[in-house]
Amino acid sequence: MTVSAETKRSGATESAKTVTITVNGRSVEARQGEMLLTALKRAGIRVPTLCHLENLFPSGACRMCVVEVDGFANLVPSCACPVTEGMSVKTHSPRALRARKTILELVLANHPDDCLYCVRNDNCELRALAAELGVRQRRYVGERRQQKEDLSSPALVRDPEKCILCGKCVRVCEEVQGVGAINFVGRGSATRIAVAFDEGINLSSCIYCGQCIMVCPTGALREQSHIKEVMDALKNPEKFVVVQHAPSVSVTIGEEFGLKPGADVEGLLVAALRELGFDRVFDTAFAADLTVMEEASELVHRIKTGGKLPMMTSCSPGWIKYVEEFYPDFIENLSTCKSPQQMLGAIIKNYFAEKQNIAPEKIFSVAVMPCTAKKFECGRMEMLHEGIPDVDAVLTTRELVRVLRMRGMDFKSLTPQVADTPFGDRSTAGKLFGATGGVMEAAVRTAHYLLTGTDLPDLKVEAVRGMTGVKQARLHIEGKDIGIAVVSGLGNASRLLDEIRAGRNDLHFIEVMTCPGGCIAGGGQPHSTNLNAVKERMQALYRIDREGTIRTAHGNPAIKRIYQEFLGEPLSEKSHHLLHTHYHKRDVLV
Amino acid sequence: MTDVETTQEKTTVVDRILTEYPQGKRDALIPILQEVQAQQGYLSREAIVKIGKHLGLAASKIYGVATFYNQFRFQPLGKFHIQVCRGTACHVKNSTAVLDTLRRELKIEPGETTRDGLFSLEVVACVGACGLAPVICVNGEFYASMTPAKTRRLIEEIRERAEEHGN
Incomplete structure (x- = not known):
């Protein structure tokens, strides 16, 4: 037998050209056209994010990755900011840290605090970030929307009260799997992730692959347990x-x-x-x-x-x-x-x-x-x-x-x-x-x-x-x-x-x-x-x-x-x- | 008319509307939704699934877009459509209490229709009648300076009237 391969390489081709940026006073090599967050990650500088999905177009939803960039009056979300030659960035300045902490506290304002009982208690990204940023008290108390768990499917459970609306599940479902079973529904403080007509997952086109669970930063999605x-x-x-x-x-x-x-x-x-x-x-x-x-x-x-x-x-x-x-x-x-x-x-x-x-x-x-x-x-x-x-x-x-x-x-x-x-x-x-x-x-x-x-x-x-x-x-x-x-x-x-x-x-x-x-x-x-x-x-x-x-x-x-x-x-x-x-x-x- | 006939009739209306828009042209979504609602009074599930197939959009996506705007509803209008003004002046004059009364009396939320099809409820921003605050509007007719008590009486009157006319 002979085999002739015609392997197709998928994914965007990044130019091989490099640019030099300054991060916290030190010089970092980055690839032209890539996003700042990607370059920082490669350089070993960890900037937190709750909504970023590798290889997908950035959504800039969570704002956790904001950094200070010279020449910009406002903080910039690094996931959606392409690097340019000579760019100077401060990733953990007092201003950036304070902004991140405040944003996280606002996210937590209507989040349940029953972490003790949560399926994700030992690996929740939200909890880890709260610890990292030193959140030690509930500064904001938002109105909690009472939403029922969706237990309708044989494979997945959705607990919308724990959802922070980062949108990763929606994107992985639509952009990676081509299914689109869930989406953002409603507007403003009433926004939620839901199936069409607010139906149960079991009536949707969900294929139960669980990729949404894999990207969810909180306990809003989990498997239907058979333990x-x-x-x-x-x-x-x-x-x-x-x-x-x-x-x-x-x-x-x-x-x-x-x-x-x-x-x-x-x-x-x-x-x-x-x-x-x-x-x-x-x-x-x-x-x-x-x-x-x-x-x-x-x-x-x-x-x-x-x-x-x-x-x-x-x-x-x-x-x-x-x-x-x-x-x-x-x-x-x-x-x-x-x-x-x-x-x-x-x-x-x-x-x-x-x-x-x-x-x-x-x-x-x-x-x-x-x-x-x-x-x-x-x-x-x-x-x-x-x-x-x-x-x-x-x-x-x-x-x-x-x-x-x-x-x-x-x-x-x-x-x-x-x-x-x-x-x-x-x-x-x-x-x-x-x-x-x-x-x-x-x-x-x-x-x-x-x-x-x-x-x-x-x-x-x-x-x-x-x-x-x-x-x-x-x-x-x-x-x-x-x-x-x-x-x-x-x-x-x-x-x-x-x-x-x-x-x-x-x-x-x-x-x-x-x-x-x-x-x-x-x-x-x-x-x-x-x-x-x-x-x-x-x-x-x-x-x-x-x-x-x-x-x-x-x-x-x-x-x-x-x-x-x-x-x-x-x-x-x-x-x-x-x-x-x-x-x-x-x-x-x- | 049976349910089946209703569905079929609705389907043809949606089909006719869709023929005016090229397949897969997603930016036509909102005009399509508006036209379907104008013709049918609301966006039915069948209509949304059909529009999704035509434009290559998931039903969840269309539902997401439609729920973003106040103008779209997903249940047919009631015989008596009640609009509650939640503009600033009405809010100051306690339109919240009026809305809560309606919710309790009719046992529906804004955007919904009672099971008997008699009432539907909608929240609107300022209707431009601030002098009458708090104001509600039933089938286009304004009711001024509403209170919870007046609201309950109005609902009762409409119910009685509807009963006299054999619903």
């Missing part, structure tokens, strides 16, 4: 409680216990889950291997029989809901494969239950996911099997961290353990599912094997790796020319779908992950997630793959066994019954 359900099941002697953990969780969760970003703590994670009392600990990456077998076979089948192309991946539940709402004409293009979470759920409650002689309704199946949309996915009607859900509860990485802290677990000092058989054995291809391009890479490895009967000489598919939002390549396998694209962030997906609607027809297979960068940057990940941490997590997955011994789904002995013992072959009747599904057009307020 209680899981704890109840764990203490119920009647229940057989199993857990699966997603590929991206083991390369993330260590950060919350003081390890460096990118540390892989798979063994510790398994040990911790067992310590919590789960009867079996399985690896979702095993089901990712299963997904690869089914999906690669489906792709080969579609190519050989003239089926609907380009085929699109179906692992990311936010993306699925997005297609159902905004691009229902592409539903046929979606792979019929369930996501790995749902595949493993179905296998556990059928194959495993049968083998272990446990009634499926006695099994409580938990998934630890980097994702809030998985909470929605596990409750979908398509994911019930004779009235029993494949997966009963989903804990985000964040929630698992809370549970481990609650149990006082000294995570780092645990002794690493290995997951349970038969669904603990995975290939490294399944592990790659955690990052953008990973599903594609794993599928290409297996599709090559299915088409040629041999493995790729070098299993690494460089063209689909990395953080870039849109990656495209052409594969040449046995005279077949296959066009592939890998997209993360639904704004990018939307642009690609528009191209296909307009007649583009050179693509055969498209991987879409809802969150920019993939599951390693998912909406259920720790709040400390930043671009650097995401890159490290990605490298950790690549390292695991490089050092692994079983690097293809079809080479995983556990996968071979389940086909021999239970499923028969990919796309068999049993596979279709348990591992595949279909989706429908969805009417919402869009």
Whole structure:
């Protein structure tokens, strides 16, 4: 096979020209055209902000980043001020500090002070900033608007009283994900973030990706917690409680216990889950291997029989809901494969239950996911099997961290353990599912094997790796020319779908992950997630793959066994019954 | 007339208005909203979703823009549309009490319509009749020097009148 990459680099191109500015009396190099805040950050000078989103156009909403600039009578918001040659800036002058403190006190004037009970109490940006600026009393008391929590959705909760109207959720929803489920509503002191017609989130076009939670500086947005359900099941002697953990969780969760970003703590994670009392600990990456077998076979089948192309991946539940709402004409293009979470759920409650002689309704199946949309996915009607859900509860990485802290677990000092058989054995291809391009890479490895009967000489598919939002390549396998694209962030997906609607027809297979960068940057990940941490997590997955011994789904002995013992072959009747599904057009307020 | 028929009729009105504006031309949003409201008396959900599809805007965005301005409403007008002046002179003469009375009596907030469709309430800035402060206006007719007691009597009278005419 040969691969010709045509990687598109997205994002604005900044000129390489540098300018010199003076910051607090010292000389700082900046790139021409960039915003002052960006230059300051690179120079290691921290100016606080509550509304800034990297790589998006500045909104200048919060005014926390105001600085003194020589020649300007007023303070200037550094996020929206382009650097110019010779500019002289004071970032922490008494005047700037006083202005910031006053602005923050005004923001706090109508903010609830029940921090003790807030889900964000240990990582609230507002609270941290108040401490940093030395706010020690409530100087202004504003009228508090009583607003109810929006508990309507299966994945997210909105607590509008804690909202400071920074607008980051609105922008990430519209500009990054292309959804626009929420917006500023009303005017002046009555302004609020709301769904159209002040409806519940469940009636909106929200895809439950949780990227709004990731950018929210306060406790105004959080996941719909499943902690209680899981704890109840764990203490119920009647229940057989199993857990699966997603590929991206083991390369993330260590950060919350003081390890460096990118540390892989798979063994510790398994040990911790067992310590919590789960009867079996399985690896979702095993089901990712299963997904690869089914999906690669489906792709080969579609190519050989003239089926609907380009085929699109179906692992990311936010993306699925997005297609159902905004691009229902592409539903046929979606792979019929369930996501790995749902595949493993179905296998556990059928194959495993049968083998272990446990009634499926006695099994409580938990998934630890980097994702809030998985909470929605596990409750979908398509994911019930004779009235029993494949997966009963989903804990985000964040929630698992809370549970481990609650149990006082000294995570780092645990002794690493290995997951349970038969669904603990995975290939490294399944592990790659955690990052953008990973599903594609794993599928290409297996599709090559299915088409040629041999493995790729070098299993690494460089063209689909990395953080870039849109990656495209052409594969040449046995005279077949296959066009592939890998997209993360639904704004990018939307642009690609528009191209296909307009007649583009050179693509055969498209991987879409809802969150920019993939599951390693998912909406259920720790709040400390930043671009650097995401890159490290990605490298950790690549390292695991490089050092692994079983690097293809079809080479995983556990996968071979389940086909021999239970499923028969990919796309068999049993596979279709348990591992595949279909989706429908969805009417919402869009 | 059933609900279905109403919806269909409204839809055609919105469709007709939209044909006058090119697709995706977002700066036409406010004129479109004004025209739809002028023809239908309010902005229905169906209308907003339809306008969104035409202009390529999310419903939440249109709702956001429309709620920014006082002129747009999201429920049909009542048979009796009550406008309460909240200008400076009326405020000084305690129009707050008049508005609160109306809220309590009608059990609706400004911008809403009672379930029986009899009353709708709106808050307006100065109507230019400061000499009559506090003033309210019912279907274009002014009522001067209002007090909570006078407001309650007026509502009662309108209700009785409406009942006599078989609502």
